Amino acid sequence: MTINKEIKQSDWELDFYSRPIIEENGKKRWELIISSTKTFNTNDIFLWNKVCPANEVNSIWLTNSLNEALHDAETKGWAAPSKIRFWRSSMKSIIKKSLENLGIEPLISRRTYDLFERIEYFEKEVYPKENGYIQGVLAPTFSSSFINDPKPLPEAVRGDALTISEISIEELKSAQNWPIEFGDIFPIDKSL
Numbered sequence: 001m002t003i004n005k006e007i008k009q010s011d012w013e014l015d016f017y018s019r020p021i022i023e024e025n026g027k028k029r030w031e032l033i034i035s036s037t038k039t040f041n042t043n044d045i046f047l048w049n050k051v052c053p054a055n056e057v058n059s060i061w062l063t064n065s066l067n068e069a070l071h072d073a074e075t076k077g078w079a080a081p082s083k084i085r086f087w088r089s090s091m092k093s094i095i096k097k098s099l100e101n102l103g104i105e106p107l108i109s110r111r112t113y114d115l116f117e118r119i120e121y122f123e124k125e126v127y128p129k130e131n132g133y134i135q136g137v138l139a140p141t142f143s144s145s146f147i148n149d150p151k152p153l154p155e156a157v158r159g160d161a162l163t164i165s166e167i168s169i170e171e172l173k174s175a176q177n178w179p180i181e182f183g184d185i186f187p188i189d190k191s192l
Contacts, residue, residue, distance in 0.1 A: 008044060010036040011107075012081040013115035016052070016062060016091050020123070022132040027054035029132070032065050033122070035114040036078065037085070043189075045114060046078050062098040070102070085109040 013035045021029040029051060036046035048069045052061055070080050083105045086095050092108065099106040127133050169192050 006077075007079045008036075008046075008077050009079045010038070010046070010081060012036055012046070012084045013112035014084050014086045014095065015088065015112075015115055015119060016057075016086075016095060017088055018054075020127055020134050021130055022134055023054070024132070025054075030054055030057050032062065032069075033115065033118060034069055035112075035118045036073075036081070037112075037114055046073050046076065047118060048072060057094075059094045059097040059101070062094055063101050066098055066102055066104075080104070083107045085112050085115075087112055 015033045017030065018028040019031050023029050030053070032048075032050045032052060034046070034048040038045060050065050050068070052065070073080070081104060084095075084099055085107045086092075087108065087110045088095075089108075096106045128135075173192075
């Protein structure tokens with residue numbers, strides 16, 4: 001008798017950056033943090049992180065670590081992601097090179113809400129309890145609130161009128177199957 005176990009599928013969200021901790025060797029801690037994006041189908045989430053030695057912060061280390069994460073995800077019933085979102089522009093070239101080496105689409109986006117929650121958890125609950133934790137100006141603290149200066153829309157896309165319409169929650173839940181050219185839709189809680 002074979003048990004048909006459903007494979008879980010989700011995009012991933014990734015951050016590869018220094019953390020507010022000085023290691024015993026006097027170097028800043030670098031860490032790879034991965035979170036899957038919650039989907040319509042499951043509230044289950046894949047979480048993975050790994051510390052990177054400061055002298056190995058490069059695309060080779062990242063590619064090898066992503067391979068480890070992909071293998072770990074597979075053993076836990078997750079399919080490889082088709083896209084990985086990240087938002088740190090300072091790490092763009094390293095992350096893009098690693099993802100292209102693995103055949104995964106890199107997507108620069110701040111729509112990494114599950115990752116933001118994970119990083120905030122580490123910064124509030126984990127890092128302050130570790131040896132070498134630094135607080136203050138030198139610490140690369142994370143802020144999920146990004147400041148974007150508002151800019152007026154171009155004349156060609158400004159609307160002259162407003163129309164209000166509605167859609168039922170059942171129809172909205174079926175939106176995961178709609179062709180959406182600009183990306184994907186936000187996750188909807190199954191309990192709604």
